[in-house]
Amino acid sequence: MTAVHGAVLRVGVLGHGAIGANVAGALRRGAVPGAVLGGVLTRGGDAAVPASVPDMRGLLASADVVVEAAGGPALREHGPAVLAAGRDLLAVSVGALADEDLFRELTRLTAAGSGRLLVCPGALGGLDALRAAALAGPLTRVRLTSSKAPASLVQPWMDEPAADRLRALRPGDSPVTVFDGDAREAAVRFPRNANVAATVALAAGDWASVRVRLLADPDTPLTRHVVEFAGPVGEYRFELGNLPDPANPATSGLVAHAVLRSLADLVPGAAWRVA
């Protein structure tokens, strides 16, 4: 477990986009009692960003816990060094953990007594019940259905006609299914949309049996996630309707606040927590 300096939790933020900038700004404003912003690492070490550090060495020196909010490739590049340095790693780009080699490497480092790998719930809720139900016995059904604005689902690997069909959807048009398959494939093919699928798979303890549908819905301003599961202790359904983050409509505005909530639980001596 990370050694915390003094009575405060020092937070390093990797990435200064929609989520990272929100988290860094909130920490500077004192939004999480007991936590302070240690440093921010942008891709180019942008000195204009408050608390900017030039490189990962600088971020590790400034932080007890590192929030990864920079995308899957950045989690792959920096995650092992964060854990090896004995810092906790709060991952937001959870879809990158669909890469079995990366997941094995990160969990090996945590098992070796380095920092902990922490998965942020991000745009989701209800994961506590999903984990509890999975502990009660094998789940008979786990499903995630996500719908969001069509433009946010366009991927670089799509051919032009397919991408154009999504962009051309208008209010009043029916939702279009852009993916129907398992959680690992969803996370790989939609790295900016299906981090939630990876999070459900990790909570359920199984990637292959989590059925994921992604829908392009031109008719709602909300990004919706419906998590359904069933097992020996009951049947469950959680539905979230998140407003998109104005800085990045592919990302729900809830995510930065979910990071702050996770950090609040890491503050030493926190009076209470949703454990």
Ligand SMILES: NC(=O)C1=CN([C@@H]2O[C@H](COP(=O)(O)OP(=O)(O)OC[C@H]3O[C@@H](n4cnc5c(N)ncnc54)[C@H](OP(=O)(O)O)[C@@H]3O)[C@@H](O)[C@H]2O)C=CC1
């Ligand atoms: N778990 C969940 O529920 C969710 C997870 N996510 C994931 O969170 C991640 C961040 O989302 P969001 O903030 O909206 O994305 P943004 O694109 O708004 O921001 C990402 C930022 O990270 C920067 N970055 C990329 N690589 C590096 C690097 N190696 N070092 C430092 N900075 C880097 C980018 O810089 P540049 O512009 O130079 O590339 C950009 O400023 C995404 O991977 C996204 O998929 C998003 C939503 C929900």
Ligand SMILES: O=C([O-])CC(=O)C(=O)O
């Ligand atoms: O922010 C969201 O609603 C979900 C998302 O993009 C992701 O999981 O990648």
